[in-house]
Amino acid sequence: MSLMIHxxxxxxxxxxxxxxxxxxxxxxxxxxxxxxxxxxHARSIIVFDxxxxxxxxxxxxxxxxxxxxxxxxxxxxxANKEGIEPLELSKRYIDEYFKDTEKLGVNRADxxxxxxxxxxxxxxxxxxxxxxxxxxxxxDGSVYFSVRKAKNYGxxxxxxxxxxxxxxxxxxxxxxxxxxxxxxxxxAKPEENCSWPSPWGEGRPGWHIECSAxxxxxxxxxxxxxxxGNDLIFPHHENEILQSEAANGVPLAHYWMHNGMLQVxxxxxxxxxxxxxxxxxxxxxxxxxxxxxxxTIRFYFLNTHYSSPLLxxxxxxxxxxxxxxxxxxxxGDLQAYARSGPDGDGDVCDIIDGTRQRFKAAMDDDxxxxxxIEELFxxxxxxxxxxxxxxLTKQGAAKILALMKELDTILGIxxxxxxxxxxxxxxxxxxxxxxxxxxxxxKQYDLSDMIRDKLAEAGYKLEDSADGxxxxxx
RNA sequence: GUCGGGAUAACACAGCGGCUAUGUGCGGGACUGCAGAUCCUGAUACGGGGGUUCGAUCCCCUCUCCCGACUCCA
Numbered sequence: 001m002s003l004m005i006h007x008x009x010x011x012x013x014x015x016x017x018x019x020x021x022x023x024x025x026x027x028x029x030x031x032x033x034x035x036x037x038x039x040x041h042a043r044s045i046i047v048f049d050x051x052x053x054x055x056x057x058x059x060x061x062x063x064x065x066x067x068x069x070x071x072x073x074x075x076x077x078x079a080n081k082e083g084i085e086p087l088e089l090s091k092r093y094i095d096e097y098f099k100d101t102e103k104l105g106v107n108r109a110d111x112x113x114x115x116x117x118x119x120x121x122x123x124x125x126x127x128x129x130x131x132x133x134x135x136x137x138x139x140d141g142s143v144y145f146s147v148r149k150a151k152n153y154g155x156x157x158x159x160x161x162x163x164x165x166x167x168x169x170x171x172x173x174x175x176x177x178x179x180x181x182x183x184x185x186x187x188a189k190p191e192e193n194c195s196w197p198s199p200w201g202e203g204r205p206g207w208h209i210e211c212s213a214x215x216x217x218x219x220x221x222x223x224x225x226x227x228x229g230n231d232l233i234f235p236h237h238e239n240e241i242l243q244s245e246a247a248n249g250v251p252l253a254h255y256w257m258h259n260g261m262l263q264v265x266x267x268x269x270x271x272x273x274x275x276x277x278x279x280x281x282x283x284x285x286x287x288x289x290x291x292x293x294x295x296t297i298r299f300y301f302l303n304t305h306y307s308s309p310l311l312x313x314x315x316x317x318x319x320x321x322x323x324x325x326x327x328x329x330x331x332g333d334l335q336a337y338a339r340s341g342p343d344g345d346g347d348v349c350d351i352i353d354g355t356r357q358r359f360k361a362a363m364d365d366d367x368x369x370x371x372x373i374e375e376l377f378x379x380x381x382x383x384x385x386x387x388x389x390x391x392l393t394k395q396g397a398a399k400i401l402a403l404m405k406e407l408d409t410i411l412g413i414x415x416x417x418x419x420x421x422x423x424x425x426x427x428x429x430x431x432x433x434x435x436x437x438x439x440x441x442x443k444q445y446d447l448s449d450m451i452r453d454k455l456a457e458a459g460y461k462l463e464d465s466a467d468g469x470x471x472x473x474x
Numbered sequence: 475g476u477c478g479g480g481a482u483a484a485c486a487c488a489g490c491g492g493c494u495a496u497g498u499g500c501g502g503g504a505c506u507g508c509a510g511a512u513c514c515u516g517a518u519a520c521g522g523g524g525g526u527u528c529g530a531u532c533c534c535c536u537c538u539c540c541c542g543a544c545u546c547c548a
Contacts, residue, residue, distance in 0.1 A: 011478085031548070044548035074546075154477090159544075163476045207546085229548030233478080236547085260479080261542060272540075276547055303497080304487060309480075309541060319486065323497045329511065362488095370488050374496045384512055388505095445507060452509080463511055470511085 003058065005225075006307065006366045008233065008256040009156055013366060016255065018224050024055050024062040025219040027253070029211060029228035029236070030112070032069040033093035034078050037100050038282035039312055040262040040275040044229050046298055047259045047306040049106045051227070053410045054363050064109040065218045067211060068094055071115045071204050076194050086194045087116055100285040105294040105412045113214045115205060119196045121213040122205045125247050126185045126198075134246035135184060138175040141201035143185035148178060150242045156256060157234035182239055184209045208239040215244065215252065226253035230307070231274070233258060260309045275312055283312065292317050299324045299413045302369040324413060330380035331404060331414055332472035337387050338397040339426060340468070346396030352403050355379050359407055369411065376407070390467075433462070433469050440464075 003016040018024050028048045031041050052064045070090035079086040094114075115122070126143050129135040134149050147153060147161070154160055164180055188195035188202035195202040205213075215223055221244070228237065237256065244252040263272040264281045275282050288297065291314075300320035304310045355375055362371035383400055386392035392400075408414040432451060439448040452462045461474050 008478090029548070032546085037548090041548050047548090072546090157543075158477050160476085164544075227548095230478080231543065231547055234543055235545090259548070261548080263541070274542065274547085278546065307479080308487085311486080316486070319498050322499095323486095326497080326511095333511080368488075370496085374488070377496055381513085388512060440507080443507075449508070461510080464506080464509080465511075466505065 003364045004366055005255050005257065007254075008230075008258055009253075014255070018060070019222060019254070022059070022061060024060045024225065025223040026052065026055075026062060026064045026225040026227065027211070027215050027219060027223055028064070028066045028109070028226075029232055030066040030068050031097065032072050032074060033090040033097065034072065034074040035093060035277065036096050036284045036286060038275060038277070038284055039288060040229070040282065042100075042104055042285050042288075042297065043262050043301050043310065044227075044259050045101055045106055046104055046301045048227050049412075050302060050306075050369060050410060051225075051257070051367055052109075053107065053412070054367060057410050063219060065111050065113065065214065066109040067214050068097070068112055068114045069207075069210065070094070071194065071210075072207070076192050080191075080193070090114075090116075096286075100289070103285065103289040103294055104297055111218055113218060115210040118210060118213055118217060119205075121217045122209055123185075123196075123198050125209060125213045125216065125243065126205075128247040129184060129243060132246055132249075134242075136177060137200050138187075140175060141187035141203060142175055142183055143200055143206075144176055144181040145184050145239070145242060145246070146178065147180040147182070147242065150246060152245070153242070154238065156241060157238045159234060159238070182206060182208070182235070184243060208236055209243055211236075211240050212244040212247070212252070215240075216248065221248040221250050221252075223253045225255045225257060227257045227259070230258035230260060257306075259306045260304075262312050263309050264312050272309075272311060288317070292321060295328075295413045295415065296321045296324055298411065299373075302411055302413065303373055305370055306367055327376055327380055327413070328415060330384055331401070333387060333470060334383060334397045334401050334404075336470040336472055337392065338394050338401060340430075340470070341387070341392060341394035341397055342390060344393035344395060346393035346399065348392070348396040348399050351379070351382060352399060356403060356407070363410065372407075373411070373413075376404070379404070429460070429471055433471065436462070436469060 004013045005016045006012070007014045026048070028044070031037055037045075048064075048066075052062055055062045068090070070087060075086045075090050079089040082089065094112075126135065129145065130137065130143060135143050135145050137143050161180065183206040185198060185200060185203050186206060187200070188204065192204075195204050215226075226237070226240075241252050261274045264275045265272055273279060273281065292300075296317060297320075300317055301310070303320060303323075355378070359372045359375045362368045362375065365371070379400070383392065383397075387397070404414060405417075432455070436448045436451050439445075439451075455462055455471070456474070459474050460471050462469050462471050
């Protein structure tokens, strides 16, 4: 079974074949760092984190690059308002970005290039585009891309030039030779205080060019996967393709993947709308992370296919929390069972192989994390039952746990192993458990409940059942 | 208007041409000193209308509605 990816370039599910066998180059559009990241960004970050994790799980050596746009109108405006340098402002939000994504359990990408630190590459690419005849310099020292000269216009977004013209929404600008053209280099404006020297005078990059330049610098002319939110398909990704292909003469990316938008229930007319800064309906990651742990947030996002729209609400997170608790309980119970269950060779191969095989089949089907998570719930029911009838052995439980950990390297929704592996502690706990058993046999419930309560206060939860008590760390 | 994506039980969200998914919630039952957990079980589905088929929720056509993009946007 091979990995199938829904490719937005062709709008088909295609078998994943890399340029170089065993290696994956992946570029994901990051954020403009002028404010804290919100849950919509979190979705994209977690989705591509999951994708990178799965590819790694499949044995690929992956290079994952995500950029920071730190040169941008909004940054300049906000920095001017605060009376600080634009790069000082963006630095602040880059730091916040890392703090916030850490709260989401995100594995770091290999590099996080910043536009401000890739000026050489950007200028070189602009120059190349002009040299190749796809760009022109205006009198004020800006450089524009000639859209009509590009081959394959609209290959990603299925747009035709005629449609663009008739839409009546293309911006007019006296510097442009054609309203469809877009800036790849913008001449400096004196009041902005944010520019770099270039062959065309002081200026700064256009919005799309940094990604093209960074991809070339870090990953090469043609990469395997290019990702981002589906709101970037047009014009951002379309223009990235035009620029890169005009400069390099080869396709930019083989697979284009886009995550669906996070939506928020509209206030007045109960329609859903996209969570975004401009609509003001966003929830900051740092605020949400105060109420919900990373496992819950990840579960919430991964419990839906990455490309589908997803409704945001605290009630959704609460439901995710309850659902995930079932998995966490099962995981904790298995850990307890692996300590105190019956001995035996514990043949659980069928369960393990079947679960792994179905889990992988789900993931291979365009990263269907939702279906993969269903396997975890099935496994929980199977093992809960096996623990209840004692058909599971402690060795079997250990093997199931190993499988769960293995699969969780992809999802990151199960609690991490405590560093502790303390036999003495286990022995003490087992004394307490036995003591309670005796007390309960003598119906001295006040004392047995007191032990249970005190242990709960100390962070350990005891659960009684017909065949003795189990304990786990809360 | 153009281009994408949707419409699945109370809610969320998968999936498949015939074997009724998963979680939450709700109704029974088991277990139980209590708490918690767990197991068994019940009910409520595939937007409307055509068509293809022995058979469609799944394929085709059409209608309605929703979301996103076309302006900064993950």
